């Protein structure tokens with residue numbers, strides 16, 4: 001008998017259900033007797049003992065469904081370590097639920113914060129297998145995360161739509177793309193959506209270089225310019241600030257986000273009309289794209305195999321087009337940033353895309 005706990009934690013994304021379905025299909029199609037316990041709303045379910053026994057049918061018909069059938073929540077690592085207002089020792093509570101249900105392992109689907117806690121639970125002696133989820137693609141130890149390709153498609157659609165209206169009105173348009181502190185999503189959507197300027201956190205921008213590019217396009221007869229701006233984009237001046245100074249700046253920030261500051265500066269310096277569009281959480285919503293359905297199914301399938309084989313303490317990742325096992329201690333606490341010297345950046349620059357640097 002294998003008793004498996006399952007939870008989805010952190011910001012949701014497309015293909016969480018596809019990944020869980022992959023795990024469940026392998027387990028239920030095996031010769032083992034299997035019980036899968038689904039925890040409600042991520043680590044909260046494990047802490048407060050909110051779970052349900054899931055049947056084969058629970059995982060049927062969910063391949064194309066966005067979101068997560070288990071629900072999710074953000075339970076920051078810092079809060080996991082400290083007893084909250086309710087005085088609950090969360091690590092002890094999670095261990096208690098695990099042992100009470102006599103689980104053989106936990107399958108945890110999540111991004112960066114989730115992996116820190118998953119690794120902590122591994123250190124505490126629990127058997128853990130994780131799956132790399134996030135539209136940001138910023139998890140260490142894997143070339144790609146599921147959700148990313150679906151989000152690229154949605155952000156690209158936004159850029160496509162903006163193109164036609166920008167051309168009609170001769171405006172500068174900023175499309176703000178998610179991605180937290182990294183630029184993977186913005187870079188890929190920016191190239192796919194034909195952005196003229198792409199701003200990512202890893203390449204701090206100079207506002208004058210951006211205006212230069214807009215003027216250059218204008219002088220060549222282009223009536224409009226499209227910018228794909230990462231929500232975490234940062235100017236060269238701000239990049240020089242200490243963490244403390246930058247945090248202070250954000251505390252007194254008068255703009256809803258960096259895109260609006262950039263828009264105001266462009267308008268002042270170029271005299272052109274600028275608009276900002278923020279697709280926001282639509283980038284995490286809806287049905288997974290075909291790529292993510294296949295990718296998440298493959299990752300889930302391997303997780304199922306690992307559980308049956310008793311191979312614990314790993315994230316199932318993707319390296320050089322192969323599904324691989326990555327030790328959790330290598331993944332936890334590290335961000336996978338975009339390399340400003342990566343060939344994709346060089347190739348984009350050769351096509352005339354400006355990074356404002």
Ligand code: F6P
Pocket residue numbers: 011074111134135136178179180231284
């Ligand atoms: O990590 C995924 C992500 O969508 C980021 O791109 C974004 O910065 C963040 O989550 C938004 O978080 P929330 O859903 O908590 O507003």
